[in-house]
Amino acid sequence: MSNNFKSQTNFHPDETMLVDFSAGTLATAPSICVSAHLHFCSQCKAKLMRLDQVGSQLMCEANPIDLDDGAFDAMMEKIDSDSLDSSPGRSACAKTESSENLLGFPYAVSKLVKNNLVSKTWKRLSGSVDIARFKTGQEEFEVALHKICAGGKTPKHDHKGLEYTVVLKGSFSDESAVYREGDFLVRKPGDVHQPMGAQNGECICLSALSAPIKLTNPLGFLMKPWLRINPM
């Protein structure tokens, strides 16, 4: 997996997501996706650095308030316990260039693969798509890796909720565009699309899906009206 596409990333998280990510208020699943995107995108990394600076400036200028005795100890305890927590979130971002880069994935994903993968093998989802699900400790999104085989067509599907996707390896296309390594996509309720893997190799994406998807081709519709998601 190379970083050759670092400067060619065409699809990015919007400003609001980066602001929430910087403030630490973005939910876990989309935070993991933003972390993975930052690994590929120097443009968003620079934006985030500016937002972090603004945030720390605001903190410095805020009026101090009195705290209970013991608040400092409680905070240190919380920091200690969070650093033992295996779920990756905002803190993973600072380490996107880091030492540990299991399987060549971005840090946030390597950490997930190492600690949170439910099964070490891919599971067949459809003729061209395999899935490996993650346990992330939140109940809103199913977070998983999807692998589309070279030239593989995924079933056309409709979204009931949000879906965040980051391309980690290879590329895929749909009716609107071609998506390459690092590209960050958001699908909203009502969006219908049919992703197709590139002919020249398999494509692996990280995705966070907030609600079931509906297959819109007649066969899929008859078999499974809504594909259930498994937030873990």
Ligand SMILES: [Zn+2]
């Ligand atoms: Zn970006």
